[in-house]
Amino acid sequence: MAGRTQFKYSRLYLNNINVSCYAQSFGPLVWEFGEIDATAPMCDEAKGYFPDIASVTPTVVNGIMDNSAASLFTALPDAGVSHTFTAAIGSRAAPVQGDPVFCGRFQRSSSSHGDSGGLTLFNINFDQWDSDYIIKYNKPWGVLLSPNTFYTSPNVNTSTGVDDYGAATALGGYMIYHVLTVDGTATLKVQDAATNVDGSFADLSGATTGLTDWLTATNYGIVALGQTATVRRYLRYQIVWGTATYFRVVLSFVRRTSLQH
Amino acid sequence: MTANTGRTIYKYTDFRVDDSSGTLRSIPINSLSVVGITWDEQDMTQWQDAVKNALPTFPDAPIEISGAFDTSAAATAGTISGSHTVLYNLAGATTPLSLGVFIGIRHTWESGEPVFGITSTAANGYWCSRYTVDVANATYSARFVLYPGSASPAWGTTAIT
Numbered sequence: 001m002a003g004r005t006q007f008k009y010s011r012l013y014l015n016n017i018n019v020s021c022y023a024q025s026f027g028p029l030v031w032e033f034g035e036i037d038a039t040a041p042m043c044d045e046a047k048g049y050f051p052d053i054a055s056v057t058p059t060v061v062n063g064i065m066d067n068s069a070a071s072l073f074t075a076l077p078d079a080g081v082s083h084t085f086t087a088a089i090g091s092r093a094a095p096v097q098g099d100p101v102f103c104g105r106f107q108r109s110s111s112s113h114g115d116s117g118g119l120t121l122f123n124i125n126f127d128q129w130d131s132d133y134i135i136k137y138n139k140p141w142g143v144l145l146s147p148n149t150f151y152t153s154p155n156v157n158t159s160t161g162v163d164d165y166g167a168a169t170a171l172g173g174y175m176i177y178h179v180l181t182v183d184g185t186a187t188l189k190v191q192d193a194a195t196n197v198d199g200s201f202a203d204l205s206g207a208t209t210g211l212t213d214w215l216t217a218t219n220y221g222i223v224a225l226g227q228t229a230t231v232r233r234y235l236r237y238q239i240v241w242g243t244a245t246y247f248r249v250v251l252s253f254v255r256r257t258s259l260q261h
Numbered sequence: 262m263t264a265n266t267g268r269t270i271y272k273y274t275d276f277r278v279d280d281s282s283g284t285l286r287s288i289p290i291n292s293l294s295v296v297g298i299t300w301d302e303q304d305m306t307q308w309q310d311a312v313k314n315a316l317p318t319f320p321d322a323p324i325e326i327s328g329a330f331d332t333s334a335a336a337t338a339g340t341i342s343g344s345h346t347v348l349y350n351l352a353g354a355t356t357p358l359s360l361g362v363f364i365g366i367r368h369t370w371e372s373g374e375p376v377f378g379i380t381s382t383a384a385n386g387y388w389c390s391r392y393t394v395d396v397a398n399a400t401y402s403a404r405f406v407l408y409p410g411s412a413s414p415a416w417g418t419t420a421i422t
Contacts, residue, residue: 002332002343007397025397032391033353038409039319046298047321048409051353051390089396091332100332100345102394141349141392165350166282257281258354 001091009090011148012061013178013250014076014083014124016219018148019061022072024116026061026087029102031140051260054138056104058085058126065113065120073122079111082130084220086176086252088144097236098162099144101252103176105133105222135174135224139261142173142254145190146237148180150248153241158198161191161236164255168194171256172229175207178250179219185242187211190253192232201236205229207253211242231255264373264418265366273365276326277338277421278405279358279381281350285422286335286342291400294325296362296377298413322414324360324387327402330394339369344401348392357386357408361421378421379414386411 011020034052063072076083087102088095095101109127113120143164175190189208193200206225225231237251276290299322302315333343351358361378363370370376379386387405394401407414 002334002346004329004331004333005399007399010396027394027396029394029396030391031352032393032404035390035406040410041319044410045320045413046407046411047319048407048411049388049390050409051355051388054353087396089330089394100349138353139350141345257350258356260353260355261350 001093003091005089005091009093009095011088011090011095013086016178016180017070017072017075018180019063019072022066023061023063026058028059029087029140030055030057030059056129056138056140057106058087058102058104060126061124063122063124065122072124076124077111079108082107082133084176084178084222086178086250088147088250095144095147097144097147098164101142101144102140103142103252103254104140105130133222135222136227137172137174137224137254137256137261139254139256142252143235144252145235146249146251148248148250150246151239153245155239157236157238159236160196160198161193161201161234163196163234165233165257168230168232169255169257170228170230171259172225172227173231173253173255174222174224175251175253176222177209177220179214180248180250182214182244182247184215184244185211185213186244186247187240187242188249188251189238189240190251191236191238193234194232196234203238204231214244227256262368262371264371265368267366269364269366273368273370275339275363275365275370277361277363278347278387279360280335280347281354284335285338285359286347287338287340288328288344288347289331289341290326290328292327293362294323296324297416298322320413322407324405325402327400330399330401348389348401348403351389352392353389355388355408357381357384357411358388358405359421360387360405360414372420373418375416375418376421377414377416379412380422384408384410
């Protein structure tokens with residue numbers, strides 16, 4: 001449902017971990033551009049600015065110190081590395097297809113321990129986008145295509161998709177994924193369509209992991225399209241099964257809507 | 262209704278900005294920065310002067326807003342659209358935007374009542390330099406500055422479009 005919401009309906013994924021149950025808060029989620037003063041004082045009526053290079057960061061994850069096997073502290077203890085990050089913001093319910101997401105691959109500058117009201121904390125502080133994973137996009141806001149969902153073979157997605165922009169675009173974009181559990185090979189991809197009916201959907205060229213052995217491959221990542229790639233109006237996830245019999249995944253797509261993004 | 266004159270309160274203020282397709286939308290706000298033209302001053306005071314004195318340098322008109330994070334569908338200006346629905350495509354995009362702060366005088370804004378802003382053209386208008394979401398409080402904040410060479414926004418009494 002659209003409208004206003006509360007923090008408790010957000011979910012957070014770092015690499016192949018759902019850290020929602022191990023964090024008290026995160027953010028703020030920042031997307032900003034420095035303002036380069038381009039004023040011609042003897043001519044212009046007022047000060048004017050051009051955008052500098054974008055700065056994108058999720059800032060901090062305020063985690064709970066917890067040494068359980070799947071906890072933030074146990075799974076991701078070290079700073080000086082980067083994490084694939086997706087924050088899904090549900091609208092007065094757990095996130096579903098079409099809900100907004102803030103995504104990226106960010107450098108983790110430090111981890112810090114502290115306490116809040118007596119609770120021992122484990123915080124992750126984020127810096128800028130990881131230089132080793134630069135893509136030609138700066139926009140972090142997209143839409144959720146597959147919420148944290150458990151799929152079983154041979155399930156094929158025949159559902160309708162998401163209308164995230166109201167029109168097709170020809171400026172590319174990127175998909176970002178977190179595979180949380182799987183038992184073999186499969187292909188994860190994004191499909192698009194001009195009409196929001198099952199039979200109209202086809203593979204969005206380039207928006208695919210290819211057939212991947214998820215038992216050995218990295219279970220999270222970003223696949224970026226070319227900056228002039230056409231992305232039709234409606235989007236959905238799709239899985240092509242290999243040897244895998246189950247697959248839990250969070251998949252999002254960020255559509256580029258401006259040349260400055 | 263006809264335009265009122267006199268005093269008013271905040272709840273009759275409507276903030277409107279173009280979305281990424283150039284359609285003006287009203288978005289929810291719960292704070293608004295100083296509205297109007299601000300001038301830096303250049304101190305001209307000399308030791309021999311009887312009083313400190315200054316000259317205005319150059320006008321600036323940044324606008325900062327914040328409010329509830331909202332994914333409601335886009336609606337005609339005058340009816341609230343979702344803040345995220347409008348803002349999430351705007352940051353950094355340099356197509357000049359129309360922006361207007363409509364100050365209703367003890368009722369919903371009517372033509373004849375104050376409005377500050379600018380109607381965009383290819384070379385005139387605002388752009389969004391920052392869109393930040395505080396998920397913990399389910400709020401957003403955004404900042405808008407003028408495009409280089411843009412005409413100055415101004416106070417008026419007719420609608421920004």
